[in-house]
Amino acid sequence: MLPPEQRYGELFRDVQMAKVFPDGKTFADCVPKYPTHEILEHYEEQKGQPDFNLAQFVEANFALPTAYSSGFRADPTRSVGEHIKALWPVLTRQPDQQDPGTLLPLPHPYIVPGGRFGEIYYWDSYFTMLGLQVSGRDDMIGNMIDNFAYLIDTVGFIPNGNRTYFLGRSQPPFFAQMVKLLAQDEGDSTLLKYLPALEKEYAFWMDGLQEVSASQPTHLHVVRLPDGSILNRYWDKFAKPRPEMYHDDVVT
Known part of the structure; x- marks a missing residue:
């Protein structure tokens, strides 16, 4: 379940930075027509050729998202x-x-x-x-x-x-x-049905609670306020441009 920027590496970055598609989400949602290693091998072989066309390469190797x-x-x-x-x-x-695909x-x-x-x-x-x-x-x-x-x-x-x-x-x-x-x-039986999932999600959001302190008030999704209150925050474990907004994040 690798995200596309890890799966395709240089090819992904080149396509997004060249804005082959006006919307960066389009390539992030494309479905490969061939095994990843074959696509990357062909890209490495062809990208330096004088007549190489990146948009045509993408069209030949990927299916666009279903419209x-x-x-x-x-x-x-x-x-x-x-x-x-x-x-x-x-x-x-x-x-x-x-x-x-993704x-x-x-x-x-x-x-x-x-x-x-x-x-x-x-x-x-x-x-x-x-x-x-x-x-x-x-x-x-x-x-x-x-x-x-x-x-x-x-x-x-x-x-x-x-x-x-x-x-x-x-x-x-x-x-x-x-x-x-x-x-x-549907009644309170619904609460019991989903209790294991509710507990598991709560554990995800509270992961790192034991790591926060007055000197280290944030860890993962957990935030400790000066009065000791605990809140959750937005947090992305990948500190890098978002794949679906890659070009925009890089240039801004």
Whole structure:
């Protein structure tokens, strides 16, 4: 589960810095057509040739991310609630197959934000679930919570989204609120069902608690305030440019 900048090395950096794609997320989401070592060998062989074209090389060796063209047209006669309800099928993604690219496969259907965001996102999903609840879609809320529990079990926490390049960072921890939301309709047995995942996520956020002190007030996601209070913070274990925003992070 290497992120693309580690997997492709110089090739990844060259593509992103050359802005082969206007949106850096495009190449981060590309799927290789051939084994990684073959692509890198061919790149090493060809990049110094006078007629080498980087964009053509990428096109020959990678498949672009799937463009979901729904053909959806808004109906101005609908209420806001009806409009949102009509969007659920458009934004639904079915369980993923194993992906040779950067997508982390999920076992249950889920809702995506849409547009360039073709994967699930952590805290965004809580607000999506609020809409799903109004639409009577507890089934999809359960599917998405099951996917997040799966990520907690398989990678140890809920990343920013289900992409390998998000494995260094999370988002504000809304998992407990998601479970609480589902429990409103399905009862307290829901809390017991997800208790192991809740405890595991809490341990992830509190990892390093024993390391903080007045002289060392921060460690990983844990922050100790001057009065001794403990908070959590945003923290990325990879102190380097974000793969999906590589060019932007480097130049700024």
